[in-house]
Amino acid sequence: MLDRLIFAGLYRLAPKVLGALAIVKPETVIKWHRAGFRSYWRWKSRRRGGRPTVAPEIRKLIREMSIANPLWGAPRIHGELLKLGVEIGQTSVAKYMVRRRHPPSQGWRTFIRNHADGIAAMDMFVVPTISFRLLYGLLIMGHGRRHILWFGVTAHPTAEWIANQVTEACGWEQAPCYLIRDRDGAYGEVFIRRLRSIGIRDRPTSPRSPWQNAYAERLIGSIRRECVDHVIVFSERQLRHLLLCYMKYYNGTRTHLSLEKNAPISRAVDRAGHILCRPILGGLHHRYARI
Structure with missing residues (x-):
């Protein structure tokens, strides 16, 4: 009865409303009613105080x-x-x-950081001598603190020589769980068997994917920019001595952004005493400390 009165009132106010109703389905009218009902309760449930909003x-x-x-x-x-x-x-x-x-x-970064102490990486780089003879440097580094574990130098890298270098670098008690390397042909069957005997799981990178061994590649770039690009190498012995001096500087002195401006072997903060400057690598770098 009430709905009839509503439609009768609408007809008196707008006689042409019947023409509109002729093209409107009953479901449309119901839809309008539900939308009005939602608007009414939204207005009625509006905030009138209560809990403060969160900043x-x-x-x-x-x-x-x-x-x-x-x-x-x-x-x-x-x-x-x-x-x-x-x-x-x-x-x-x-x-x-x-x-x-x-x-x-967990994210991949967290997962890798939690396993970094058990991961080592290795790679080889070439250094020309004064007579244009090529020497090969072997780098082994740990992912945990980005520290250099070993430097090897030779003019003829073989699988047996690389296997011996890994044994001397990692030993039989502190060997890492995983070793990341590229697919260079110098890593032969002797090298792979040596890793298995030590208990290291070999993890070669995909072909043409140097980014998978990014830490070692980045470190080799630092060695070139900060050391070997500024000297002329005369012999294998000199290059080995040079790299060992750089390893000592890199592990104990050089700060890293990834280590919160600390060195791989953590340096204590000195706040008292006079600052003393000591040259490293003939003056290429310097170490500053208080005495």
Whole structure:
């Protein structure tokens, strides 16, 4: 009865409404009614005070914490925020966390860092002498602190020589779990058998993929830019001595961005005493310390 009165009133106000109703389906009228109902309750449920809104910077912080720590839930993030002096409810923390479709998983960077201490890398580089004879340098480095484990120099690299260098570098007690290398033909069957006997798992990179051994490639670039490109090599013995001096400087003195401006062998901070400068590699580099 009420709906009839509504339509009768509409007809008196707008007699032409019947023409519009002639091209409108009943489902459309019902759809209009539901939209009006939603608008009415949205207006009726509007905020009239209550809880204060969460500041945008706090919401951004919650999102960043949930992304950086995928194993943390709302209670853990809420506890960290309380320690930072942020007063917020746990339900609000859960509201602004990042939603994941799959179970939480660590990132590749975290996974690699947790296994870096058991990974070593090796690569070879060429250094010409004053007589244009080529000498081959063998580099073995650890991924954990980016430190140099071994330098070898020879004019004729063979699989047996490389295998002996790995034995001297890693020993039989502190061998890494994995060794990353390229697919150079110098790594023969003797070398592979030696790795197996020591207990090292051989991990050659894919063909034409030097980026898979990026740490060793980057270190070889540093050796060239900071050492061998500034000297003329006379003999194999001189090059070995030069590389060993650089290894001592690199491991104990040279700072790295990836190590938070620290050296592979951590350097203590000196705050008292006079600053003393000591030349390294004939003055190519210097070490500064307080005495």
